[in-house]
Amino acid sequence: MGITGLLTVLKEAQEPVHISSFKGQTLGIDGYVWLHKGAFGCSQEIALGQDTRRYVNYILKKIEMLRHFQIVPFVVFDGGSLTSKEETEMEREAKKNIQEGLRLFNMGLKKEAQTYFQRGINITPKFAKDVIEELKKKNIQYVVAPYEADAQLAYLEREGTIQGIITEDSDLIVYGCKKIIFKLDDAGNGMLFDRERLGQVRSFSLRGWTDETFRKMCILSGCDYLSSVHGVGLKRSHKYLQRSRDIKQIAENQWIAFHPQIDSENDEIRRVICSG
DNA sequence: CCCTAGTCGTCAT
DNA sequence: CGACTAGGG
Numbered sequence: 001m002g003i004t005g006l007l008t009v010l011k012e013a014q015e016p017v018h019i020s021s022f023k024g025q026t027l028g029i030d031g032y033v034w035l036h037k038g039a040f041g042c043s044q045e046i047a048l049g050q051d052t053r054r055y056v057n058y059i060l061k062k063i064e065m066l067r068h069f070q071i072v073p074f075v076v077f078d079g080g081s082l083t084s085k086e087e088t089e090m091e092r093e094a095k096k097n098i099q100e101g102l103r104l105f106n107m108g109l110k111k112e113a114q115t116y117f118q119r120g121i122n123i124t125p126k127f128a129k130d131v132i133e134e135l136k137k138k139n140i141q142y143v144v145a146p147y148e149a150d151a152q153l154a155y156l157e158r159e160g161t162i163q164g165i166i167t168e169d170s171d172l173i174v175y176g177c178k179k180i181i182f183k184l185d186d187a188g189n190g191m192l193f194d195r196e197r198l199g200q201v202r203s204f205s206l207r208g209w210t211d212e213t214f215r216k217m218c219i220l221s222g223c224d225y226l227s228s229v230h231g232v233g234l235k236r237s238h239k240y241l242q243r244s245r246d247i248k249q250i251a252e253n254q255w256i257a258f259h260p261q262i263d264s265e266n267d268e269i270r271r272v273i274c275s276g
Numbered sequence: 277c278c279c280t281a282g283t284c285g286t287c288a289t
Numbered sequence: 290c291g292a293c294t295a296g297g298g
Contacts, residue, residue: 002290004280033286033290041287058287118286168286168290182291222279231298233279279298286290 003218006170007182009204009234013197017181019188020069022164027066027181028153030167031077031142034059035123035131043117047098048105056130062186063140069188074162075135075142076149077128094120150175166190174218176211204238217241 007014019027038058045052059075066073101116128144135142145152154175156162164179165172172180173193184190198206198214206214220237222229232240 004291007291036290037286039287040285043287054287170291231279235278277298280296282294282296284291284293 003170003174003221003234005234006173006218010173010193010198010201012200012202013195014182014191014193015197017190017192018069019066019071019181019184019190023070024072025163026072026074026141026161028156028162028165029073029075030149030153030165030169030172031059031075031128031131032123032149033166033168034062035077035127036121039121039123039127040118043121044105044110044114047101047117047120053130055127056134059131060134060138063135063138065186065188073140074156075131075140076152076156077132077142077144078149079145079147091122094122096120153177164192174215176215204235204242213241 035055038055039046041058042052042054045054063073063075097116097120101113101120103113104116105113132142132144143152150169150171153162153165153167153172154177157165157177157179164181165177166181166184168182173195176195178195180193181190182193198209217234217237220229220240221232221234
């Protein structure tokens with residue numbers, strides 16, 4: 001989904017942490033994030049179809065850092081690729097970038113080509129497969145999620161298998177995760193989001209809000225699954241839900257009252273919100 | 277103040 | 290993916 005501005009608006013629910021505060025605990029890792037960053041550093045080799053282990057080594061280095069601080073890593077990879085419209089367009093865009101990169105590369109413009117190679121990175125199951133091979137050798141826990149890693153990580157935390165999550169994706173907050181480490185660097189420093197601190201958020205009051213209402217606020221503010229309602233972000237979404245927790249009421253009355261331009265073209269959104 | 281859409285960085289030397 | 294920001298409402 002990717003909720004625009006969510007992390008910014010929830011800054012009071014976050015604080016700097018060092019990974020060592022999770023010593024002895026198991027942390028779930030959003031595999032896609034590290035795969036993508038690792039691939040970023042060897043985009044040329046990937047685009048040229050050359051064999052490279054650099055993205056594997058990148059992740060192994062991160063894992064070693066965690067183990068140095070006695071963290072037990074549990075890597076979660078994405079399973080079935082989404083077959084949404086946006087996904088195929090993203091892939092098409094990626095291919096175009098690779099082609100442009102190859103064109104520049106063949107002209108000898110190596111540096112200029114790299115920018116396009118980096119934009120054209122597309123994480124395929126092969127990447128995860130190569131990493132998994134090494135994780136097996138090192139006896140590091142991992143799982144390939146049936147669908148999205150997000151839901152799997154949320155489940156693992158709820159069931160107590162992991163005590164926190166390492167990612168860069170704010171969607172984990174929407175999925176109800178309690179402890180999430182963002183912006184983890186090589187030294188083990190990061191920002192910890194703690195769900196218990198949601199009441200300290202200053203942008204708007206979330207006191208007395210259930211995870212369910214919070215989720216609806218995020219969906220209402222716009223996500224990739226739906227064509228979002230023009231002019232409604234997190235703040236206005238919060239305002240509407242504060243006034244009435246009945247989404248159907250908001251959809252049928254307030255949206256149209258506040259935004260007359262919204263009508264039948266957003267029936268799709270209405271259906272999803274009301275069923276959610 | 278709020279929202280949108282576009283740009284840039286992610287690695288690494 | 291997020292951070293940042295110019296520009297419109």
